[in-house]
Amino acid sequence: MTATPQAQQASPVLPPVATPADARKLADGMLDTMNALLAVIERETELVRAGKIREGMALGKQKSELSRRYAGAISHFKRSQAYMTQSTPELLTALQRHHDTFRAILQVNLTVLATAHAVSEGIVRGVSAEAQRRAMPQTYTANGQRSAPPRQHTIPIAVSRSL
Template sequence: MSLDTKTIAALAPEFFSGTIADREAAEATCRRLSATMADLLAVVERETELVRAGKLEEAGELQPDKANLVSIYMRGMTYVRDQTVVLGNLAPTSVEDLKRRHAEFQPVLRINLAVLATAREVADGLMRKVAEGAGSRRAPTTYGPGGSAPRTPSPADGISVNRAL
């Protein structure tokens, strides 16, 4: 679950300050967004590593932190977009650094999304195979005792999945 606006404002007040009036505020905004990107990048890389290793439960435990960081990052990106001209005038070096970091950030996110999509596809495939196996009729291929035809098998009961495991 992502953070609400009030919580984001408490965690990242730089992204709610209205108009940026001086160089110090511009630098603080860029530093905050850069720090958020670094934190999010660390979580995403860890998640990718865990999913690749098949440690899906551990990867799932990162979801709340990831959602919170994504909320702050998106608010920061919106704020920076709205303040582009002022930031470019007051902190051009920091803006260039943000652009560079953002360019490095995108491929890591693409890799993470690909790994998550692959894991989801594998899980869906496994569930589909289990459902097909549970739902198929298990017809005997031999005769019953005394040479009689075997009785028709009853359909398989449903299956349950314990997601806590």
């Protein structure tokens, strides 16, 4: 079994910040990464709302890369939090405010994606049910009601996940 290219390129573990300049550099890097990720997420939300799923999916690679960078920055921040709490509390406040905004926009994006998923799943299930209904013989029970098709006669539909 071979490792994926991303696993082979694991980012090095950075030491905790030890100077106010390093703390500022970490905070600025986190803010830049969050802003870039927010821009991609907002664009994805716009595209999915407009029904342009294919274009929204095209942002996946960029979103994954920015998410990986964000996770690395959070990890570095956690290792540096004790120093930053003592030396640069104003940076922590600014990061917290920005992170709250980030979380709210991310929640909107997740809601839009969940809605698109539910709608598309409903459509696929409806198509499947209609195909099954048309493929089954129409028979009646002894008391004149339509009989339900036996489970062994149901035929699954295949869906291509590539657009």
